[in-house]
Amino acid sequence: MKQKFAAILFAFLVITSCGPSPEVQTAMTATSAAAKAAAWTPTDTSTPTHTVTSTPTITLTPTITTTFTITPTFTPELPKVTVNKQAHCRYGPHVAFLHAADLYQGDAGYVRGRYEYSSWMYVKFDKLKYSCWVAPSVVDVTGEVSTVPYFNLDLLSIGYNNYGPPRNVTAIRNGGEVTINWEQVIMQADDDRGYLIIAFVCQNGEYFWWPFSYPDQFTTSYTVLDETGCPLPSEGLLYTVEKHGFSEPTVIPWPAP
Secondary structure, three states: OOOHHHHHHHHHHHHHHHHHHHHHHHHHHHHHHHHHHHHOOOOOOOOOOEEEEOOOOOOOOOOOOOOOOOOOOOOOOOOOEEEOOOOOEEEEOOOOOOEEEEEOOOOEEEEEOOOOOOOEEEEOOOOOOOEEOOOHHHEEEOOHHHOOOOOOOOOHHHEEEOOOOOHHHHHHHHOOEEEEEOOOOOOOOOOEEEEEEEEEEEEEOOOOOOOEEEEOOOOEEEEEOOOOOOOOOOEEEEEEEOOOOEEEEEEOOOOOO
């Protein structure tokens, strides 16, 4: 019995002495754990976060280059005039208007306008700084006057007037005649250029533009033929005229036929 126990004890000791030491066992355990870790592929259950880098889309607005086609407009050359005798240039298209300048043979200029009710021309003469009106009988014309536009009268833009318009203006009809009366405007002799009437009257069934002037302040009545038979009523304006210009007009209270 003692011999069996001794044999078993001997075998146990042999087996125990042949196994790995504690240090070796620890190393083996670590190696085994490392091997298991290397063989294990973790499963990522998290939701991936994507970083999106967007490239903006650029919409180009086209640049439109407009090419203008210029159609030339024909501008007729202004008619040229040359004075053929000594004459007056005036501030209106009739001998009734105030003198503006003296003209002499050979003076030249260009026609800038014409008047609807007169054949006179509005001319810028080379020697003058302003334009004035000239009768067609005292100039030779090169060019077509009918292509020149009409020019409207604006007497109040000419110079100035120190005396004001005529007062107490009346008009009386006697059949086919109208007589206009007014109060004298007292002017200095050096300034005095009288009065100007611009009327539209009916004669022989036709409507006429009717300018008339007195050269001084002393005559204060005027009679004009004015008949029936025209589609438009007759009318008129009365101005005081001095050497510097025209007054504001007084409306003539024209009597009906």
